[in-house]
Amino acid sequence: MGNDWIKVRTFTQNIEAEIVKQMLEENGVNAVLLNKQDSSYLFGKIELYVKQSDETIANVLINSSTFTEEDDAN
Template sequence: MNPNWTKIKVFTNALQGEIIKQMLVENNIPAVLLNKQDSSYHFGVIELYVDNEHVLEATALMDSFNDEEITHED
């Protein structure tokens, strides 16, 4: 992977990864998913990368998304 990108999260569920990636992109944070899952059996991981300039912003946004998700489950 390009050294200008940082892995910030790992998923085992492709849909979760796509949702988080889309949230970042909608907030003008460049994001890429690197799917390392086996195509036949779907084991392995999906890695989420953002460019180095947006790491703190992306992690803060993901944290606020997770906090919001938790409060809506009550």
């Protein structure tokens, strides 16, 4: 990833991260997940990145969804 990507959310559940990523892509927002979870013990975070130019629309879409329970805003 280049310098034009920004982290918009972190998750602890992979399925939730994948659902949000898919929702963004269905609305024309390119999104990338960076999984920092340990494969054996499933601790760590999954980070969701979008291009800086899509940050506002990504946050609007995520905040208006009913299925996200993000760990934090960044």
